[in-house]
Amino acid sequence: MESNKRGAFIVFEGCDRVGKSTQSNKLFKLLKDKDVAVKHINFPDRSTIIGDLINRFLKNTQDLSNEVIHLLFSANRWERVNSIQEDLLAGTTVICDRYAYSGVVYSVAKGLDMDWCWAPDRGLLKPDAVFYLKANPDQLASRCNFGTERYEKLELQRKVSELFDDFNERESSYWHQFDAFETEQELHSQISTIVEKLLPQVADKPLEKLT
Ligand code: TMP
Numbered sequence: 694m695e696s697n698k699r700g701a702f703i704v705f706e707g708c709d710r711v712g713k714s715t716q717s718n719k720l721f722k723l724l725k726d727k728d729v730a731v732k733h734i735n736f737p738d739r740s741t742i743i744g745d746l747i748n749r750f751l752k753n754t755q756d757l758s759n760e761v762i763h764l765l766f767s768a769n770r771w772e773r774v775n776s777i778q779e780d781l782l783a784g785t786t787v788i789c790d791r792y793a794y795s796g797v798v799y800s801v802a803k804g805l806d807m808d809w810c811w812a813p814d815r816g817l818l819k820p821d822a823v824f825y826l827k828a829n830p831d832q833l834a835s836r837c838n839f840g841t842e843r844y845e846k847l848e849l850q851r852k853v854s855e856l857f858d859d860f861n862e863r864e865s866s867y868w869h870q871f872d873a874f875e876t877e878q879e880l881h882s883q884i885s886t887i888v889e890k891l892l893p894q895v896a897d898k899p900l901e902k903l904t
C-alpha cells in the first residue's frame with residue numbers, strides 16, 4: 694500500500710572535525726535498524742563533475758575565486774534537489790551532512806556579503822531540523838589535526854563558528870545546538886530523542902523552501 698507520509702529532512706552542521714559524520718552515521722544506522730526508510734547524503738557531493746571541481750579546490754590543486762567556489766557549492770546542492778524531494782515525498786528520511794548554512798558561513802568568513810551568499814540557495818528545500826554540533830575551534834584544533842583541507846585553519850574556523858552561532862540564534866525554531874565535546878553516546882542519545890519526535894510531526898507537513 695502506498696503511504697502519503699513524507700520523510701524528514703535532517704541536516705548536520707558545524708565546524709570541520711566536529712564529529713558530524715560520526716553522529717549522522719550513528720543516526721542513519723539507528724533508523725535503518727528500526728526499519729525506517731532513510732538515506733544519508735553529504736555536501737559537497739564530490740561524486741559529480743561540479744563536486745570534483747570543488748574537491749580539487751579543497752585539496753588545493755585548483756584555485757578558484759571566492760565567488761566562483763561559492764556558486765559551485767550552491768550548484769552542487771541544486772544538482773541534488775529533485776532527488777531529495779522525491780525521496781522525502783516517497784516517505785524516506787534524508788540525513789544530510791552540511792547544507793546551505795555551511796555554504797553561507799564559510800564564504801562570509803572569507804569576506805563575501807551575507808545576502809549575496811544566501812541568494813543562490815533560495816528555493817532549495819528547507820530542512821525540518823538542523824543539528825548544530827558546536828565546539829570551540831581552539832579546543833577542536835588541539836583534539837584533532839586541522840590542516841589537510843583548505844579551510845582547516847584556526848583563524849577561519851573561529852569566524853565560521855561565530856557565524857554558525859548567529860544562524861543558531863536566528864533560526865532557533867528548527868536548529869538544535871549540541872555540545873560537540875559530549876561523549877559520542879550521549880550526543881547520539883540526545884539527537885535520537887529529538888528525531889523520534891520529529892518523524893511523526895513532519896509526516897503530514899508540506900515541504901518548505903529556503904527563503
Ligand atoms: P566536508 O569537510 O564536510 O567534506 O566539507 C568540505 C569543506 O567545504 C568544509 O571545510 C566546509 C566547506 N563547505 C563550504 O565552504 N561551502 C559549502 O557549501 C559546503 C557544503 C562546504
Ligand code: MG
Nearest residue numbers: 708709710842
Ligand atoms: Mg572537513
